[in-house]
Amino acid sequence: MQDIQYAAPKTIDEAVALVAGANGSGRILAGGTDLLVQMRSGMLSPGLIVDVKKIGELTRISEEGGGFVIGAAVSGAQIGEHARLPKAWPGVVEAINLIGSKQIQGRASAGGNLCNASPAADSVPALIAAGAIVVVQGPKGRREMPVEKFHAGPGRSNLTPGEIVVGLKLPPRAAGSADAYLRLIPRTEMDIAVVGCGVSLTLQNGKCTAARVGLGAVAPTPLLVEEAGKALVGTTLDEAALGKAAAACRAACKPIDDKRGTIAYRTKIAGVLLQRAAKIAADRAKG
Amino acid sequence: MSKIHVTTTINNEPVEFLCDGSQTILDVLRDTLGLTGSKEGCGSGDCGACTIMVDGRMICGCLMLGAEAEGKRVETIEGMAQGDHLHPLQQKFIELAALQCGICTPGFLVASKALLERNPKPSEHELRYWLAGNLCRCTGYDKIIQAVMEVAADLRK
Ligand SMILES: Cc1cc2nc3c(=O)[nH]c(=O)nc-3n(C[C@H](O)[C@H](O)[C@H](O)COP(=O)(O)OP(=O)(O)OC[C@H]3O[C@@H](n4cnc5c(N)ncnc54)[C@H](O)[C@@H]3O)c2cc1C
Ligand code: FES
Ligand code: FES
Numbered sequence: 001m002q003d004i005q006y007a008a009p010k011t012i013d014e015a016v017a018l019v020a021g022a023n024g025s026g027r028i029l030a031g032g033t034d035l036l037v038q039m040r041s042g043m044l045s046p047g048l049i050v051d052v053k054k055i056g057e058l059t060r061i062s063e064e065g066g067g068f069v070i071g072a073a074v075s076g077a078q079i080g081e082h083a084r085l086p087k088a089w090p091g092v093v094e095a096i097n098l099i100g101s102k103q104i105q106g107r108a109s110a111g112g113n114l115c116n117a118s119p120a121a122d123s124v125p126a127l128i129a130a131g132a133i134v135v136v137q138g139p140k141g142r143r144e145m146p147v148e149k150f151h152a153g154p155g156r157s158n159l160t161p162g163e164i165v166v167g168l169k170l171p172p173r174a175a176g177s178a179d180a181y182l183r184l185i186p187r188t189e190m191d192i193a194v195v196g197c198g199v200s201l202t203l204q205n206g207k208c209t210a211a212r213v214g215l216g217a218v219a220p221t222p223l224l225v226e227e228a229g230k231a232l233v234g235t236t237l238d239e240a241a242l243g244k245a246a247a248a249c250r251a252a253c254k255p256i257d258d259k260r261g262t263i264a265y266r267t268k269i270a271g272v273l274l275q276r277a278a279k280i281a282a283d284r285a286k287g
Numbered sequence: 288m289s290k291i292h293v294t295t296t297i298n299n300e301p302v303e304f305l306c307d308g309s310q311t312i313l314d315v316l317r318d319t320l321g322l323t324g325s326k327e328g329c330g331s332g333d334c335g336a337c338t339i340m341v342d343g344r345m346i347c348g349c350l351m352l353g354a355e356a357e358g359k360r361v362e363t364i365e366g367m368a369q370g371d372h373l374h375p376l377q378q379k380f381i382e383l384a385a386l387q388c389g390i391c392t393p394g395f396l397v398a399s400k401a402l403l404e405r406n407p408k409p410s411e412h413e414l415r416y417w418l419a420g421n422l423c424r425c426t427g428y429d430k431i432i433q434a435v436m437e438v439a440a441d442l443r444k
Contacts, residue, residue, distance in 0.1 A: 004308030006291055006354040029352070036311070036350045037331050049308060051355060077344055101420020102398065103335055106344035107351070190333070190419055 008051040012058070012137050012166060015050050020139045020162030022048045028164055029053075030073040031107030033100065034116040057166060058111070061085060066172030069135070072111025072165040077102075079110070089170055090284055091179030091198055091277075095126035098183065101190055111165045114147070117155050120193045120217035124151075126181040128214030128224045129198035132170050138163030148214070151221035174210070177202040178284035180277045183216070184269050186260070193217045194261040197249070197273035201232060203285045208232045211278075213245065218253040218270050225252045228274060237282050245278065246271030295356040297322070298366030306353035313337045313348035315356070316363060324364035324393045328422070335421035338394035339363050345401045347420075364393035367400065375438045376400055385434040387425035395421050399435045407443055411436060 009015045019026040025047035029035055038044040052058045058073040061082055068085055076096045079085060086093040099108045099122055113123045114134065127147045134150050136143050139162045147168070152158050159165070179200035185191035196216035202209045213228035227248035235241035255266040290305040297320070306315050316322040316339070328334035330349045337348035340362035367374045376396050379385070386392045395418065402409055402417045409417065414435055415428075423431065 006308040006352065008354075008357070029355075032350050032352065032355075033332055033347075036352070039309070040330055040349075049352070051352075053355070075344070100332065101335065102401075102417055103338055103345050103347045103420045104332055104350075106341070106346040188419075 005048040030109040030112040033108045068170040076105040091181045095181035096123045124222040125214030125216040126198035129200040135166045148224035180280035182277045195269045199277040218255040242275045249274045310353045312351045315353035335394040338397045379434040383434045385430040391423040
């Protein structure tokens with residue numbers, strides 16, 4: 001690796017100014033579990049690294065109006081240990097906690113998982129299902145976008161030059177709501193998802209009144225599968241409804257063939273995971 | 288090339304060092320400070336041979352910059368024994384031959400100690416998951432698992 005400047009600003013404004021002033025050679029450093037791997041393999045050679053872990057807003061979890069805001073650089077370990085977040089959003093938290101080993105959890109952030117923009121990033125389908133909003137700040141100020149609108153393609157986001165992710169907003173939860181995330185990997189730990197599926201739903205008197213489904217690793221970007229959510233709403237999550245939602249997931253898949261799974265296999269698994277994740281979310285919603 | 292000046296604490300001792308922006312904390316520990324206990328197996332976060340504690344959290348030294356250690360509390364394998372007095376985990380690893388080449392051992396010891404401090408009574412299942420980020424090409428893991436389970440039981444007595 002060649003000469004690299006390092007800065008650890010204490011405010012978002014400073015971080016934005018540093019990245020914006022680096023003519024495209026500046027990179028944000030959160031946990032570094034993607035960035036350092038990419039630098040060490042020669043894939044990336046930034047001129048300036050801007051470590052955002054000294055910025056308060058990016059390194060804490062706050063509660064606002066019944067919802068949560070997870071700072072972009074908060075580690076998976078910190079998220080898993082939070083007093084209320086895992087209970088309110090078990091699916092989002094299990095997805096983030098699936099990332100890597102305990103050592104990786106000590107550093108890896110949801111913001112980094114999102115910004116690295118892998119189609120197989122584990123936290124993203126769960127965040128999409130949750131209806132999470134990405135809070136972004138750049139030279140022109142703040143803006144927000146839904147997680148499903150964040151990615152432009154493998155490794156590419158819709159951030160404009162100089163913009164950084166500040167945090168992820170999770171909305172307030174209606175009574176009877178829960179979520180779940182499942183991924184398929186060939187091993188039991190430490191592997192990249194062949195398919196990932198997040199489901200978030202609300203049950204009232206045994207009936208599903210709201211549902212959102214996110215899918216990962218089956219298309220160039222993680223997907224919101226609106227048709228799958230619609231297939232569940234108004235039902236008791238009976239086999240017919242789950243079957244319809246699974247078919248919607250299969251129809252949304254545009255996967256690649258690679259050593260981890262064929263197109264046919266990934267497509268089939270997307271439907272299987274949807275059914276299993278919906279059942280887990282429903283059991284959690286019933287308490 | 289301008290160096291970055293870092294003030295930190297390593298194994299409870301105040302330490303200052305100079306590094307450049309591309310150096311990992313593992314490079315600094317091994318090459319600048321001569322603390323060669325932490326190993327570099329893969330350099331990509333997969334093997335855990337570089338496991339150290341930073342502000343009480345277990346991390347891969349190969350995936351943290353030296354510059355990030357500013358103001359942090361770093362603990363390495365060198366801080367585990369008290370002088371000549373080995374930590375019970377170190378003692379047990381020797382007794383049960385839970386190592387052969389030894390490259391993975393510092394990482395397993397740091398990680399196992401971190402678990403026992405959090406959870407004095409892990410199940411074997413919990414222990415195996417906790418150690419999923421530590422790879423060993425020699426022992427087949429069983430002796431490592433047995434050693435940690437025995438130490439956990441001893442420490443509870
Ligand atoms: C051994 C190992 C196992 C892994 N296992 C998994 C896994 O199971 N599932 C999975 O999904 N991933 C996995 N990963 C990948 C990685 O750990 C995750 O993507 C992690 O969430 C990245 O977070 P980070 O904080 O380390 O990001 P960093 O490496 O710090 O950043 C990642 C990218 O995002 C940019 N970035 C970070 N924060 C911001 C921000 N606030 N604003 C703008 N840009 C930003 C960085 O510049 C960089 O390009 C693994 C990695 C390793 C090394
Ligand atoms: S050397 Fe750091 S994990 Fe292998
Ligand atoms: S003892 Fe050789 S790698 Fe574990």
